Amino acid sequence: MKYILNSREMKQCDENTMRRRGMLSAVLMERAALATMQEIVKRYPDPATKVLVVCGSGNNGGDGVAVARLLYLKGYNVTIYFAGNREKATEETKRQMFIAEQYGVEISDEYPKDIVDVIVDALFGIGLSREVTGKYAEILQKMTEQDGYKVAVDIASGISADTGAVMGTAFAADLTVTFGFIKAGQLLYPGAEYTGELKVADIGIDEQSLYEIKPELKVLETSDLKRLPRRVNRSNKGSYGKLLILAGSKQMAGAAVFAAKAAYRMGCGLVRVATVEENRIILQEQVPEAVLAVYNNGTDVVKFVETQLHWADAVVAGPGISQSDLSERMLYELLKRIQVPCLCDADALNLLSKHPDWWKLVQSPLVITPHLGEMARLTGRPITEIRDRLVQIAQEFAMEHQITVVLKDARTITAQPDGQSYINVSGNHGMATAGAGDVLSGVVGALLAQKLDIYLAAALGVFIHGLAGDAAAERVGHCAMMASDIVDGLMDVLRKQEDTKRQ
Ligand SMILES: NC(=O)C1=CN([C@@H]2O[C@H](COP(=O)(O)OP(=O)(O)OC[C@H]3O[C@@H](n4cnc5c(N)ncnc54)[C@H](OP(=O)(O)O)[C@@H]3O)[C@@H](O)[C@H]2O)[C@@H](O)CC1
Ligand SMILES: [K+]
Structure with missing residues (x-):
C-alpha cells in the first residue's frame, strides 16, 4: 500500500x-x-x-x-x-x-x-x-x-x-x-x-x-495480494465462507452466473444463488457448483429471506434482479434482517435510490458498488459533477451513510466511512463491457464471506478484478474482452500469487 x-x-x-x-x-x-x-x-x-x-x-x-x-x-x-x-x-x-x-x-x-x-x-x-x-x-x-x-x-x-x-x-x-x-x-x-x-x-x-x-x-500494489485470506492444508469448503448471491431475474440470468463464478474463482467455499424460478436450468448448467434457492411470486418472502440469511456469512444483492415488486420486497426484507456483511450493486442500488429511507434499515457493514449513473441516481447529482469530483463524492456518501462506497470509473474509488479512500490503478478499458460489474460483486462478496476486513475486501477486490482484466487483455486483447474473460483472468492472477508465495 x-x-x-x-x-x-x-x-x-x-x-x-x-x-x-x-x-x-x-x-x-x-x-x-x-x-x-x-x-x-x-x-x-x-x-x-x-x-x-x-x-x-x-x-x-x-x-x-x-x-x-x-x-x-x-x-x-x-x-x-x-x-x-x-x-x-x-x-x-x-x-x-x-x-x-x-x-x-x-x-x-x-x-x-x-x-x-x-x-x-x-x-x-x-x-x-x-x-x-x-x-x-x-x-x-x-x-x-x-x-x-x-x-x-x-x-x-x-x-x-x-x-x-x-x-x-x-x-x-x-x-x-x-x-x-x-x-x-x-x-x-x-x-x-x-x-x-x-x-x-x-x-x-x-x-x-x-x-x-x-x-x-491510498493505492494498493501487487505486494498487497499477500493480505488475501490464508488457505490452510487442514480445511474444508466451510473454512472459506458461505456467500449468498441474490441475483438475476427473468431474462437476466447472466448477472447471477458471473457473480457466482467469480466468487468461486475467488476462493469462496460455498456459493448459493437466490434467483427466480425461471433461471433454475441455466444456472444449473452454467454453474453446477452453486447451490440454488429459487423463488417466484407465490414465495413467502420473509421466510425465504430468513432461511437464506441464516445460512450465509456474507451477501451480494442486486445484480440483474430488476426493479419488480417481487425484487423490491425481497431486497427490503433482506436489508431489514441482514446481520452479516452485505454488498449491494446494480438494481439493489436503483431500488435504494427510490427508497432512501432504506439506508437506515441496514445494521450490518455495507458495501455499495455504483457506476457513475447509479451514483447519480443515489445522490441526485449530475454525472459530470460525479466524474469531476470522484473522490470527494464517494467520500461524502461513505461518511454520510457510514458505508463503504466503491465508485466505479476508469479509476475506481473505494471510500471508507472514516474519510479515507483507495484509488485503484489496475484494469483497462477492455473491462468496459457487460457483466464486468457482476464479476466484481462476486469477487468482493467472496472476500467478505472469507471474513476479510470490509474495507480491504472492497479495495482488494477492486484491485484483483482490475488485475484479472489486465490478464484477460493479455490473452484476448481489449476490444474482444468479455466478462467471462475477466473471470478466467482471476485464475491467472491467483495462480501467479500462489507461485510467488511458494518461492
Ligand atoms: N521545500 C519545498 O516545499 C519543496 C518544494 N518543491 C517544489 O515546489 C513546488 C511548490 O512550490 P510553491 O508552493 O512555491 O508553488 P508553485 O507550484 O511553484 O506555484 C506557486 C506560484 O504560482 C503562482 N500561481 C498559482 N496558480 C497560478 C495561476 N493559475 N496563474 C498564475 N499564477 C499562479 C503563485 O502566484 P500567487 O498565487 O502567489 O499569485 C506562485 O507564484 C512543488 O511543486 C515542487 O516543485 C521541491 O523543490 C521540493 C521541496
Ligand atoms: K510543473
Missing part, C-alpha cells in the same frame, strides 16, 4: 521535513533537480541536446532553474525562460536564479524561438491555486504544441494536484518526475493523461515526514 497525497498534505509534508526533521529547503530542491536532470540524461545522453526550461515564480520554478544549471554543467545546450515575475519570486527561486547566473547560465525573459529537443515545464507545481488564464495559458499552449520531448517537474502545470482537473489549460507531459509521493491528480483523469510516464523521486521526503498527517488516499 502506498499513500497518495493532495497538495495540502504534500505541503505539510514538505514543512515537516524541513521544520521537524531539520532538512534544508535548498537541499530538497537540489535533490529534486538532480533527480529530474538524471531522468532527462537517461533518455537524452548526448550533451548536444537542446533543452528549454520554462520557469514560474514559485518553488517549482526554482526546481526548474536548478535543473537547467545541472544540465548546463554537464555540457547541455540549455535555455531558461523565466515566465514568472522576478520580484514576486520566492526566496528559494531567487537564490536558484542567482546561483544559475553565477555559474554562467543565461536566464531569458522572452520565450525563445529556437527549436529544442526537450522542454522542461517548471511553471507551476502543487502551488497552482486557480485557473490558468492570459499570458500563462498562452505559454502552456505554446510549450505543449512545440515539438520536443516534454518533461514536467513535480506535476504537469495546469493540472490540479487534488482532482486531476485541467485548470483552464495544462501542459501535456511525456514524463513527470514527482517528488516524495504520487499526487492524487496524477492518477485521476484527466490529469493522468497529462502526466505521461510517472517517476517518483526520493528527495528525502518519505512516510516518516507524514507525522500526524493521515493521507486521504
Whole structure:
C-alpha cells in the first residue's frame, strides 16, 4: 500500500521535513533537480541536446532553474525562460536564479524561438491555486504544441494536484518526475493523461515526514495480494465462507452466473444463488457448483429471506434482479434482517435510490458498488459533477451513510466511512463491457464471506478484478474482452500469487 497525497498534505509534508526533521529547503530542491536532470540524461545522453526550461515564480520554478544549471554543467545546450515575475519570486527561486547566473547560465525573459529537443515545464507545481488564464495559458499552449520531448517537474502545470482537473489549460507531459509521493491528480483523469510516464523521486521526503498527517488516499500494489485470506492444508469448503448471491431475474440470468463464478474463482467455499424460478436450468448448467434457492411470486418472502440469511456469512444483492415488486420486497426484507456483511450493486442500488429511507434499515457493514449513473441516481447529482469530483463524492456518501462506497470509473474509488479512500490503478478499458460489474460483486462478496476486513475486501477486490482484466487483455486483447474473460483472468492472477508465495 502506498499513500497518495493532495497538495495540502504534500505541503505539510514538505514543512515537516524541513521544520521537524531539520532538512534544508535548498537541499530538497537540489535533490529534486538532480533527480529530474538524471531522468532527462537517461533518455537524452548526448550533451548536444537542446533543452528549454520554462520557469514560474514559485518553488517549482526554482526546481526548474536548478535543473537547467545541472544540465548546463554537464555540457547541455540549455535555455531558461523565466515566465514568472522576478520580484514576486520566492526566496528559494531567487537564490536558484542567482546561483544559475553565477555559474554562467543565461536566464531569458522572452520565450525563445529556437527549436529544442526537450522542454522542461517548471511553471507551476502543487502551488497552482486557480485557473490558468492570459499570458500563462498562452505559454502552456505554446510549450505543449512545440515539438520536443516534454518533461514536467513535480506535476504537469495546469493540472490540479487534488482532482486531476485541467485548470483552464495544462501542459501535456511525456514524463513527470514527482517528488516524495504520487499526487492524487496524477492518477485521476484527466490529469493522468497529462502526466505521461510517472517517476517518483526520493528527495528525502518519505512516510516518516507524514507525522500526524493521515493521507486521504491510498493505492494498493501487487505486494498487497499477500493480505488475501490464508488457505490452510487442514480445511474444508466451510473454512472459506458461505456467500449468498441474490441475483438475476427473468431474462437476466447472466448477472447471477458471473457473480457466482467469480466468487468461486475467488476462493469462496460455498456459493448459493437466490434467483427466480425461471433461471433454475441455466444456472444449473452454467454453474453446477452453486447451490440454488429459487423463488417466484407465490414465495413467502420473509421466510425465504430468513432461511437464506441464516445460512450465509456474507451477501451480494442486486445484480440483474430488476426493479419488480417481487425484487423490491425481497431486497427490503433482506436489508431489514441482514446481520452479516452485505454488498449491494446494480438494481439493489436503483431500488435504494427510490427508497432512501432504506439506508437506515441496514445494521450490518455495507458495501455499495455504483457506476457513475447509479451514483447519480443515489445522490441526485449530475454525472459530470460525479466524474469531476470522484473522490470527494464517494467520500461524502461513505461518511454520510457510514458505508463503504466503491465508485466505479476508469479509476475506481473505494471510500471508507472514516474519510479515507483507495484509488485503484489496475484494469483497462477492455473491462468496459457487460457483466464486468457482476464479476466484481462476486469477487468482493467472496472476500467478505472469507471474513476479510470490509474495507480491504472492497479495495482488494477492486484491485484483483482490475488485475484479472489486465490478464484477460493479455490473452484476448481489449476490444474482444468479455466478462467471462475477466473471470478466467482471476485464475491467472491467483495462480501467479500462489507461485510467488511458494518461492
Ligand atoms: N521545500 C519545498 O516545499 C519543496 C518544494 N518543491 C517544489 O515546489 C513546488 C511548490 O512550490 P510553491 O508552493 O512555491 O508553488 P508553485 O507550484 O511553484 O506555484 C506557486 C506560484 O504560482 C503562482 N500561481 C498559482 N496558480 C497560478 C495561476 N493559475 N496563474 C498564475 N499564477 C499562479 C503563485 O502566484 P500567487 O498565487 O502567489 O499569485 C506562485 O507564484 C512543488 O511543486 C515542487 O516543485 C521541491 O523543490 C521540493 C521541496
Ligand atoms: K510543473
